[in-house]
Amino acid sequence: MANVMPTIAPQPTEISKPFWDGCRERRLVMQKCEDCGNVAYYPAYMCPACTSENLTWTELSGRGRVHSVTIVHRPAAPAFASAVPYAVALIEVEEGPIMMSNIVGPNALETKIDDVVEVVFEDVGEVTLPRFRRIGK
Amino acid sequence: MSLRPNVEVAIAGVGETAVGKLPGRHSTGLYVEAARRAIEDAGIDKSEIDGLLTTASVVDDNVRHHMVISEHLGLFCKTLCDTLRTGGAAFGYAFQLAQWAVQSGRCRAVLVVAADNLLTGPGLGQGVTAYTELGAHSLEFEVPFGAHIPGFYALVAQRHMHEYGTTPEQLAAIAVACRKHASLNPAAQKRQPITVDDVLNSRMISSPLHMLDCSLISDGGGAFIVTTLERARELRARPIRLLGAGQAQSYYHMGHLAGGVGLPRDRKGEFNLTNTVQKVAAHDAFGEAGVTHDDIDVAEIYDSFTITALMQFEDLGFCKKGEGGAFVEGGRIELGGALPVNTHGGLLSYAHPGMPGGIFHLIEGVRQLRHECGERQVPNAEIALVTNVSAVASNHSVCILGRD
Numbered sequence: 086m087a088n089v090m091p092t093i094a095p096q097p098t099e100i101s102k103p104f105w106d107g108c109r110e111r112r113l114v115m116q117k118c119e120d121c122g123n124v125a126y127y128p129a130y131m132c133p134a135c136t137s138e139n140l141t142w143t144e145l146s147g148r149g150r151v152h153s154v155t156i157v158h159r160p161a162a163p164a165f166a167s168a169v170p171y172a173v174a175l176i177e178v179e180e181g182p183i184m185m186s187n188i189v190g191p192n193a194l195e196t197k198i199d200d201v202v203e204v205v206f207e208d209v210g211e212v213t214l215p216r217f218r219r220i221g222k
Numbered sequence: 223m224s225l226r227p228n229v230e231v232a233i234a235g236v237g238e239t240a241v242g243k244l245p246g247r248h249s250t251g252l253y254v255e256a257a258r259r260a261i262e263d264a265g266i267d268k269s270e271i272d273g274l275l276t277t278a279s280v281v282d283d284n285v286r287h288h289m290v291i292s293e294h295l296g297l298f299c300k301t302l303c304d305t306l307r308t309g310g311a312a313f314g315y316a317f318q319l320a321q322w323a324v325q326s327g328r329c330r331a332v333l334v335v336a337a338d339n340l341l342t343g344p345g346l347g348q349g350v351t352a353y354t355e356l357g358a359h360s361l362e363f364e365v366p367f368g369a370h371i372p373g374f375y376a377l378v379a380q381r382h383m384h385e386y387g388t389t390p391e392q393l394a395a396i397a398v399a400c401r402k403h404a405s406l407n408p409a410a411q412k413r414q415p416i417t418v419d420d421v422l423n424s425r426m427i428s429s430p431l432h433m434l435d436c437s438l439i440s441d442g443g444g445a446f447i448v449t450t451l452e453r454a455r456e457l458r459a460r461p462i463r464l465l466g467a468g469q470a471q472s473y474y475h476m477g478h479l480a481g482g483v484g485l486p487r488d489r490k491g492e493f494n495l496t497n498t499v500q501k502v503a504a505h506d507a508f509g510e511a512g513v514t515h516d517d518i519d520v521a522e523i524y525d526s527f528t529i530t531a532l533m534q535f536e537d538l539g540f541c542k543k544g545e546g547g548a549f550v551e552g553g554r555i556e557l558g559g560a561l562p563v564n565t566h567g568g569l570l571s572y573a574h575p576g577m578p579g580g581i582f583h584l585i586e587g588v589r590q591l592r593h594e595c596g597e598r599q600v601p602n603a604e605i606a607l608v609t610n611v612s613a614v615a616s617n618h619s620v621c622i623l624g625r626d
Binding site (some may be wrong): 087090091092093094095096097098101125126127133134150153155156157158159160161162164165168171173174175177181182184185186187198206212215216 | 362364366368372373376378379428475479480481483484508
């Protein structure tokens with residue numbers, strides 16, 4: 086993909102591997118607690134709401150709402166220098182958790198809090214990152 | 223072992239190195255210099271110090287950092303000794319640990335010291351990158367998206383502006399006040415006065431935070447010594463009493479912080495990006511001190527970014543939630559105003575060497591209550607409030623100090 090935003094690649098762990106594998110398959114998955122219904126992010130060893138270990142990887146809708154957003158002008162590290170300015174956002178996904186990501190695509194730099202967004206999966210080298218694009222207000 | 227809560231503790235001595243750009247200095251050398259100055263200031267015999275707390279160094283880290291500093295200071299046998307990992311919030315926390323150690327009788331005197339060469343150590347201009355690449359945040363779930371510390375606080379600021387109508391001009395008023403005070407402090411790193419327009423016209427780092435909304439990157443260090451009030455009264459410097467202290471920690475990962483992950487159902491919504499657990503720390507500190515907000519003569523408020531300070535006026539209870547913007551306008555927080563803030567210049571204009579930044583707020587609180595601040599002295603200051611914050615508004619300590 087041309088002009089894809091770079092990354093400092095994450096290193097999946099025993100607990101997070103299903104999340105990153107899901108991204109590679111173009112599926113946003115998180116763990117749902119079968120006892121209390123809480124959806125956990127980032128990947129958890131036990132439900133942080135009720136302590137249950139009865140967690141099931143579940144595919145999400147991929148839609149959410151912007152909880153907050155900033156346009157980064159000073160890159161975080163040399164790896165991101167070619168990408169500035171870029172949008173870093175906290176996305177509240179429909180199923181509850183709040184995750185950090187980027188807003189990409191048309192008018193990403195005009196993103197506002199409460200904008201409705203949906204996940205897009207971007208291959209960056211060896212890793213596939215879940216990023217988001219705006220689909221409405 | 224039991225606490226003797228009727229045993230009051232005090233700061234018996236403080237010391238700091240020069241701050242700013244100190245090329246060629248090693249963080250350990252800065253540690254030793256700050257510690258030696260505090261020992262000298264207190265006039266205490268080194269053999270009386272049986273507690274040591276450090277905050278490591280981003281530049282020259284060691285998992286047993288407190289041991290390295292012990293060796294350089296010649297402090298052989300300690301009954302409290304550790305490297306604190308509470309970052310910028312470490313000093314109120316360290317003060318409280320020292321208080322408990324002294325009140326329990328397990329320590330006679332505790333030395334708290336912090337230094338680093340974040341400006342020149344990693345190479346000029348590389349401090350922010352060093353923090354990012356060292357994993358100041360989640361290397362797996364935040365760093366891959368190009369987030370950095372100014373960006374994290376920018377997310378907080380955007381949310382605060384969205385919820386409460388806070389403006390960039392109000393944020394800038396904090397930077398202006400800090401710089402005004404730094405202009406009166408010969409030791410400060412940045413002393414040229416600035417205006418609100420200067421802040422708004424400075425380079426955008428991460429919206430809405432401009433360069434002048436962001437703290438400095440510096441070299442330097444500081445130290446203080448805690449002992450009983452009774453012992454401090456026998457020493458050289460005027461003791462400054464710890465009237466009350468509180469601390470509270472939430473989460474580092476921004477999604478957890480914003481969502482209040484793990485909060486019991488009946489407390490959901492109590493804490494989020496713009497409502498921090500500093501409320502808990504403040505409640506404990508004011509409760510222990512038995513003073514009210516009107517009693518505070520001077521406040522040294524942790525100011526890693528302008529938004530960091532702005533939200534604290536709300537969470538500390540100086541104004542209602544959402545009114546922090548209006549609170550900082552009109553010179554209220556400047557010398558001569560109702561609540562002079564960051565009289566040394568703060569992290570925004572005095573110095574911010576990384577981990578040690580918050581120690582200067584505490585040292586300035588002590589110097590204000592000793593009435594030795596010259597042009598920047600708050601007249602007749604009797605009670606000071608000092609805050610430390612780290613990990614994006616998630617680690618908090620609050621201390622209330624009193625002149626003996």
